[in-house]
Amino acid sequence: MPGLTRLHESAITQKAGSGQQPDLHMGLLLVAFFALVAAIFLAYRPVLFNFFAGDDYAYLPWLRQAMRDPEVIWRNFHHPWMDSQLTQFYRPMITATMALEFFFWGPKSLVFRLTNLGCLALASGFLGLIVWDLAILSSIERSIAIRRFAMVAAFLFALYPLHSEATVWLIGRVDSMCTMFSLAAFWCYIRWRFSGNSQFLGVSLSLSILAFTCKETAIALPPTVALCEIIFGKLFPVPAREAATPLFDWKRIAIKTAPYFSILAGYFLLRLVCFGTFIGGYDNSLALNSDPAAFASRIIHGLRMLVVPINKELLGEHNVFVKLWEAGLALCAILSTISAVRNPQVRRLAAFAFLWFVLALVPVYKVFMIADNLQGSRLGYLASVPLSMFIACGALLPVKKEIFSRFLLLFYACMLFLSGFLLSTNNQAWAEAGRLSNIVQRQIRLLYEKLPGDPPVLLVGLPNSYKGAFVCLNAIDGMTKFPQINRDRFNCYALNDSDSVTPFGFLKNSLLEKSKDIRCFYWDSSTRCLKPVIISEKQMPSPIAWQGEALKKILSPISFGTVLNGTADGGISISAQQAETMRPELEINLNGVPCWPVDFLTLKLKMLNRQGSPSDRTILLLYSNEIIGKFDLRYRTQACLEPRADEQEVLLPLHSLPEWCFGGTCHGFRLLLPANANLILEQLALKRADAILPxxxxxxxxxxxxxxxxxxxxxxxxxxxxxxxxxxxxxxxxxxxxxxxxxxxxxxxxxxxxxxxxxxxxxxxxxxxxxxxxxxxxxxxxxxxxxxxxxxxxxxxxxxxxxxxxxxxxxxxxxx
Structure with missing residues (x-):
């Protein structure tokens, strides 16, 4: 490291002249890095305990197998990730590092999580070094401004509120480790171009290969190197052997970036040989997986969540801290823009950050979606690197008076503090999800202590997530294996409304036929324990259709603006006082109706005022029963109004929803009609699937x-x-x-x-x-x-x- 620092200073002297730029001292580096680690520790302190979440459990049986047969670790270097036959991921470094940790420490999730935090700290440090070097390369003359620029970029990335999923979730290592290797490789490339030392090139290429073995987003690295060469290439010192015969720009760019694109070509060739396809992921196509309008809406929403990464289930949009972040971020953007406009050197840095941001999003364009609760935020992890750099560009704003310099320092310190606070808040969801995961695991352990053998077991209503943090999603296979329970079980499955793998609607009748052989339990969210439930055929209630006076008795408005009026022909007219913005909401009182035999709730409607028909035609039906105690948007079914039909029958399917079917008896429904809907409800009925579905x-x-x-x-x-x-x-x-x-x-x-x-x-x-x-x-x-x-x-x-x-x-x- 001392030699590396001397080489850094030598390269700076070659570029800018002795004494013109700040020296990078080892003491400053160590102090800054330890401060960075301390800040990360404080922000992630709520989740520093042993828990696995969601897909983390899927790793545990594989790791046990790897300890018995190490060949499966090597097989990941030429087979899909974890030997999956259904996906085309190539991530052998992730499995290798986790197997190494499992070998030394066993299934202690805290150790895996500390490794993720280490990747975050190193990535943040490398980002600081990168922006430091690029600022010097751009001939920024103020040493204090350069230090401020590097520190803000590094600390902002380390404390960025978006990073909970990629860091706390163990499987998020694919993002944190890939980004760490990519940034390390990029910095070594800059060091090579500064010094001409081929050792840096060798280290950079080695780190690039490691990045490609972590996640497919590493394909953004070679274009990023090319972008750097295009924008900064002429500013690097020219080695003596090249000075005599200077290269044209395009030839220089091609020669300097050729090793990185060679690795990219080798990566694609390896995929073709091992997997039979260049393209990876969940399918082998570059085509969009949604229609263009939905794709554009998803990208725009994802970008907004990337910039304002606040878990809205923890902090609402109007929370004071959210508003402070938005205001602070807007001021950061203004400062960066002013700095870029006034200073051509900063303009170069800002342009590079913006284009790097675009390149970082290209590998995930098909799946880029960040929910309001930050689920999917790991997809923006790499893009938050150049975003942090761009935000920090405002720290380079030239100020002549000391008071303005102090104000700038204070402002960015406040932004870093706010970022750390929001990150810690977002981590609270994962902390609670971890505690909930441990409770579920304990309940499953208790269940199998009382349950002899390995009978077919069905668990209904386990929480997939808590406020965006994963709990039981894809976890049951690992939860029912040793050492989580006393011995391996293979016949336990989980069902819930969001499960797209198990076709519950298709299996419903066979579950009833084999009910004597299947042990069913549901998750009681109020007591946080598993309770037995019996599958039994119950008779359809009588009556099964309501109209006229009978219909009026079971309907009641919920929202203040919902208006119900009887019509001459016995129907119910439904509208909202603020039709443009408010959904009419009704409660349907069908308490005591058995859930299992009710496959569909149907509405016979007559549309009024066709000119004012709603643009969003979706009807939502929320349900409540013995499992789902309160109405919740997660537990719903839906259907759409026909745009051109004056009279229509809307069928709301319930029979493919496990939480409904196993819910015993109904406690009621809540019906949400489209905003601007003006219609007459003529009949409400309950139906079986036999005469409706092929x-x-x-x-x-x-x-x-x-x-x-x-x-x-x-x-x-x-x-x-x-x-x-x-x-x-x-x-x-x-x-x-x-x-x-x-x-x-x-x-x-x-x-x-x-x-x-x-x-x-x-x-x-x-x-x-x-x-x-x-x-x-x-x-x-x-x-x-x-x-x-x-x-x-x-x-x-x-x-x-x-x-x-x-x-x-x-x-x-x-x-x-």
Whole structure:
């Protein structure tokens, strides 16, 4: 390190002349880095205890296997991540480092989490070094401003509120470690260009390779190096051997960046050889996985959450700290802009930061989505590096008076303090999720201490997440293995409304048929314990339809502005006083209705005032029962109004929702109609699925057999399915449709076609059988497949069937 510092000073002297720029002393580096580590420790202190969350549990059985058979670790260097047959991720460094930690410390999550924090600290330090060097390279003359610039960028990235998911969640290591290696490689590239020392180039290329073994976002590194060469290339010192024959710009850029693009080419070639495709992730396509309008909306919302990374389930939009962050960030942007306008050197730094930000988002453009509770925020982790650099550009603002310099320092100190406070607040969700995860694990351990053998067990309503922080999502397999419980169990599964892997609607009847063989438990959120639930057929309530006076008795307005009036023909007129902004909200009092036999709640509606029809046509139905004690937007079903139909029947599907079906008896419904809706409700009814849905099935598809999942691979490349639309009024033919790889249908049992579904087969009869082949699917992955009835004019009739899952693996190699 002393030699590295002397080399740094030598390069600065070559560039700017002796004494013109600040020296980078080892003492300053160490003090700054220890302060950085202390700040990170304070911000993440709430989550520094042992807990696993969500997918973290999926790692534990794999790590145990790796301890017994180390060859599986090596296999990750030439096979998909964790030997998955359904995804195309290449991340062997993640599994190797976690296996090493597991070997020394066992399943202690705190150790894994400390490694993630170490990656964050190192990445922040390398960012500080990068911006320091680039500021010197740009001939920024004020030593205090350069130090302030580097410190603000490093500390802001370390304390940026967005980083909870990527740092606290153990699987988030893919982002934190990839970013650390990428920044280290980038800094060593700058050192090489400063000094001409080929050792730095060798270290940089080695670190680049390590970044590529962590996550696919490393593909942004070679373009970032090229961008740096384009913007700053002429400013680097010219080695003596090159001074005699100067290179043209394009030739210099090509030569200096060629090693990095060679690594990128080698990475793609490795993917082609090992996986049979250049492209990775959940599918093998660059195409959008949503329609352009939805894609644009998702990107815009994600960018807003990236800039204002506040968990809205913890702090509302109007919270004073949120407003302070927005105001402070706006002032930072103004300072950076003024600094760039007034100083061409800063302008170069700001332009580089902006373009780097764009490059950092390119690898995740298909999946970039950050929810209001910051779920998915890890996707913006890399992009927050150049964002921190851009925000810090305001620290380079030239000020002549000492008082303004002190004000600038105080302002950025306040911003860093606020950032750390918001980060600590966001971490509170993960701390509570960790405690909840430990409680669930303890309940499962207690359950199996009393439950002999390994019978089929079904757990309903476990919390997938808590305010955006993962709890039980994809966790059950790891939770039911040693050492989490006394021995391995293999027949325990979890069901909840957001589960897209288990086709509950399809399996509902088989669960009832095999109810004596299946042990069911539901998660009581009030007492935080597992309670037994019995699957039993109950009779449909009588009456099953309400209209006229009977309908009036079960309806009551909730919101103050909802207006209900009776009509001459016995219907109920529904509208809102503030029609443009307010949703009419009704409570439907059906207390005591058994949940299991009720598959659909239907509304017979007559639309009024067609000119004022709502732009958002979605109807939401929230439910409450013995499992879901209070109305919650997470527990709902939905349907859409037909835009051109004056009279229509809206069918709201309930039978594919586990929390509804296992909920015992109904405590009531809450109906949310679209804003600006003006309609008459003529009838409300409860219906079974038999006469509404077409059927799609295959042999041995029940819960205790294939669990509604059809497997296609090289050994079984063709499977026979059966379909029946005979009960659907007006049906004369059928069509089979599927999602994209690893996708889900937007609405279960949808009446209308989803925009992003793929039609794969049409059938001239309304019942029969067909063959599903491996070549019917574009790539490996999990697909949802369902049937839809068509009339004589090939228009959809009724609703789509319950979906089944098709697992496609071992596709033939080739360029997709």
């Amino acid at each position: 059927r799609l099935f295959f042999e041995h598809s029940g819960y205790l057999e294939k669990r509604g999942t059809l497997e296609l691979n090289q050994s079984h490349d063709c499977q026979t399915l059966f379909y029946d639309c005979g009960e659907i009024a007006g049906a004369s033919s059928a069509v089979c449709e599927t999602t994209r790889p690893s996708g889900s249908f937007a609405t279960p049992n949808a009446k209308n076609l989803d925009k992003m579904t793929i039609e794969i087969k049409r059938f001239p009869q309304k019942n029969g059988s067909f063959s599903l082949k491996l070549n019917d699917f574009p790539s490996k992955g999990l697909y949802q497949l369902r049937l839809r009835a068509l009339d004589k004019n090939n228009n959809p009739v009724g609703l789509a069937s319950d979906y089944i899952v098709v697992s496609v693996s071992e596709k033939k190699a080739g360029i997709e």
